[in-house]
Amino acid sequence: xxxxxxxxxxxxxxxxxxxxxxxxxxxxxxxxxxxxxxxxxxxxxxxxxxxxxxxxxxxxxxxxxxxxxxxxxxxxxxxxxxxxxxxxxxxxxxxxxxxxxxxxxxxxxxxxxxxxxxxxxxxxxxxxxxxxxxxxxxxxxxxxxxxxxxxxxxxxxxxxxxxxxxxxxxxxxxxxxxxxxxxxxxxxxxxxxxxxxxxxxxxxxxxxxxxxxxxxxxxxxxxxxxxxxx
Numbered sequence: 001x002x003x004x005x006x007x008x009x010x011x012x013x014x015x016x017x018x019x020x021x022x023x024x025x026x027x028x029x030x031x032x033x034x035x036x037x038x039x040x041x042x043x044x045x046x047x048x049x050x051x052x053x054x055x056x057x058x059x060x061x062x063x064x065x066x067x068x069x070x071x072x073x074x075x076x077x078x079x080x081x082x083x084x085x086x087x088x089x090x091x092x093x094x095x096x097x098x099x100x101x102x103x104x105x106x107x108x109x110x111x112x113x114x115x116x117x118x119x120x121x122x123x124x125x126x127x128x129x130x131x132x133x134x135x136x137x138x139x140x141x142x143x144x145x146x147x148x149x150x151x152x153x154x155x156x157x158x159x160x161x162x163x164x165x166x167x168x169x170x171x172x173x174x175x176x177x178x179x180x181x182x183x184x185x186x187x188x189x190x191x192x193x194x195x196x197x198x199x200x201x202x203x204x205x206x207x208x209x210x211x212x213x214x215x216x217x218x219x220x221x222x223x224x225x226x227x228x229x230x
Contacts, residue, residue, distance in 0.1 A: 038063075087184050089183075089220050090180070092140050093112065093133075093143075095107055096143050100203070106147075112130070114126065127144070127155075176220075176223050182224075185225070200224075204222075
């Protein structure tokens with residue numbers, strides 16, 4: 001009787017879990033399994049121990065508990081972002097990164113005389129020279145303006161030759177792809193609407209123009225949300 005009860009209980013747990021997972025996108029199933037499998041191991045081990053099969057049940061409980069603890073230490077599954085996440089925006093001249101935790105903005109020069117150098121390593125005079133080169137590309141000019149506005153708010157006073165600022169929309173590079181949208185929001189591919197809304201809200205607090213942020217980056221973040229939700 002005890003064996004039959006244990007058997008049907010395990011079957012019921014497995015069947016219910018499979019029914020729930022079938023409704024999830026494939027990318028989320030992998031994340032859910034990281035938590036589900038060790039919980040099932042603990043449950044199965046507990047049932048085996050109750051029905052007198054402790055020699056098999058206790059090792060399952062210990063292994064499942066260890067797996068579950070490791071999973072929790074490495075971050076909660078089912079979330080699109082984690083501590084240390086970064087958003088990435090690319091243009092013809094730059095690959096720019098926004099740190100979600102600190103709000104710091106930095107980037108790498110992809111072409112030109114300063115190719116391979118990080119913006120944070122350049123002096124103001126070097127950055128202004130780079131701006132003169134990159135401003136011919138609308139997106140690159142706007143990205144560098146966003147970086148300069150955050151690093152050196154008064155830089156425009158030293159750049160009379162560039163007084164015609166381009167703080168505008170995110171046009172010029174064609175439609176954003178879904179892959180680019182995930183990178184802009186700092187999300188893993190397959191993140192759901194809830195994660196997208198949360199990432200968008202968090203990033204907009206960092207870059208919204210009303211908070212001293214960048215119109216260009218705010219437009220990119222809005223575009224990324226629209227691409228993934230539409």
